[in-house]
Amino acid sequence: MGQGTMRVSERAMSKEYFPIGVLARTEQQSKIPFLDDLSHHMVVVAAANLATGSPEAVLASLMHDMFKGLMVWRAGVRGSNWLHFSTKPGIYEKLIPPSIRVNAKQVESFIQKHHDSRDIANPIRSVESIQGPVTSLESKIILDQVPSKTKALVVKLSGRYRWLLAFYINQVLKQQLTDHYGNTLREILAVQNVVYHYVPANLERGYSDIDDCLEALNPKALQVYRDGDSLHITLPVLRLSRPMTISYGKFNALEQTQDSLRVPFGEALSLMAFDGATSGKAKLLYVDAGFTITLDQSVQTFLNKLKGLPHIAYSASDIARSLEGTFRGSYRCSFCGEGADSKHRLSKTSKTSRFTSIQVLLDSRLYVCPTCAVGYELEEQLRRKQDHFRIPMPALVSKIRLRPEYDELINFIRGDNYLMSLAGEMWLQILSEVWYQRYQQRDDASYLLDPKALMLPVEVEFIPQAIYPLLHTQQKKFALESSLASSLVLPASVKDIDADEFQSIRRAYQHLGVSADSLLKRIKQIYEPLYKGG
Ligand SMILES: [Zn+2]
Secondary structure (H helix, E strand, O other), rough: OOOOHHHHHHHHHHOOOOEEEEEEEEOOOOOOOOEHHHHHHHHHHHHHHHHHOOOHHOOOOOOOOOOOOEEEEEEEEEEEEEEOOOOOOOOHHHHHOOOOOOOOHHHHHHOOOOOOOOOOOOOOHHHHHHOOOOOOOOOOOOHHHHHOOOEEEEEEEHHHHHHHHHHHHHHHHHHHHHHHHHHHHHHHHHHOEEEEEEEOOOOOOOOOOHHHHHHHHOOOHHEEEEEEEEOOOOOOEOOOOOOOEEEEEOOOOOOOOEEEEEEEEEOOOEEEEOEEEOOEEEEEEEOOOOOOOOOHHHHHHHHHHHOOOOOOOHHHHHHHHHHOOOOOOEEOOOOOEEEEEEEEOOOOOHHHHHEEOHHHHHHEEEEHHHHHHHHHHHHHHHHHOOOOOOEEEEEEEEEEEEEEOOOOOOOOOOOOEEEEEEEHHHHHHHHHHHHHHHHHHHOHHHHOOOOOOEEEEEEEEEEEEEEOOOOOOOOOOOOOOOOOHHHOEOOOOOOOOOHHHHHHHHHHHHHHHHHOOHHHHHHHHHHHHHOOOO
């Protein structure tokens, strides 16, 4: 490797880039990249194949694209092809140790035929096909077109208290999903975590034949093994200078260090997707692995965990129906306009300090729907704490570009074009979450101001996104005087840095040579008081 390349690689791996991964795939005809990480892509396919109950289908899914990071391209009739599997007999079979109890020959067959249209029953192909969770091309998920390999709980989000409860239910759902995916994986493959090791391929040059490349590769860069309840898979990457580990499994929370990321299954395999239209509906989507979770279960689990909440005159089932927008009451909720049957008492202080509605100010007891009743009491309990609850949303991508160290190898990735799949949205949500976690840990200001992810061979500039369902401010919140009659419920002014402002800040940082720390300090002075009480 030349001196110049080495220098570029080292800078590429510097702290401001996170996490390190490899592009999952490109679109067949146009070769436009799908923004999703390779390891995540394989976990999504494997999760969908848990429903088959076949250890071979699941293991094959977890390994099927493992050579992608070797960056083997070959010119074809319709442009370059990204070669990423070998058809050489025994190549995968010999990677699988006897401690993993599968029919290794069948695993190999599934992998080697995952692009073969004649292999109709191929489990990887069937998940990646147009109805699967992976290929959905929409960048904004249209609720009616959610692919069949996903399941969903529908919630109605007309009003902030509904957001707050939906946020908690989403948290509960993710924990339930983490347990379910982990347990199902253990039943099928006797492990409950999958650990991917991105390792430097240490090859002198690029290759255009996968078997030549594999022959030149140090065998240590290609391993599959079991260690306790974890399955380890290495993913060799050409021109990667530093190893990086991404694990998916039965973890309690997303955790990161400089070179590793641990993602609970529930975080990796679910998404809160919005209709985008005026219906105010959202879906809590998750990859269909053969089990079903109901909204009633999630609400009940959530209520069981709650402590010290005043009496709510509704049942768990009422709350679930209300959250999904099907609860029929004789009255309308004073906060969201949905069906309500019971009056709820508001605290004196919250009334005078937080609401501007004449109705709220005059009556001490209001008709409130089951969702808002819980949401209101939750907020009463939580708003004094200085914790900033947020729902991480898929990060916005502002720019992608080919890394210079791949210039001479890859000629088809140009410009800023990319495609999104549902799985990609899930990954971008993880990116946002990683950013917010680093923000809370007061990480390196340069990373926070100019976040980039390496998804080799490209780098991705992104803007983290989140929704704050709970405000820590004494400012007036609801302006309801004209609301119920006009079906309009407006939260009082809420200010966070929006995407345009984020881009302006990034540009200022990139081009004006402002010190990162002083810029960050200034931003905090401007924005933070809005999130704190008083
Ligand atoms: Zn309501």
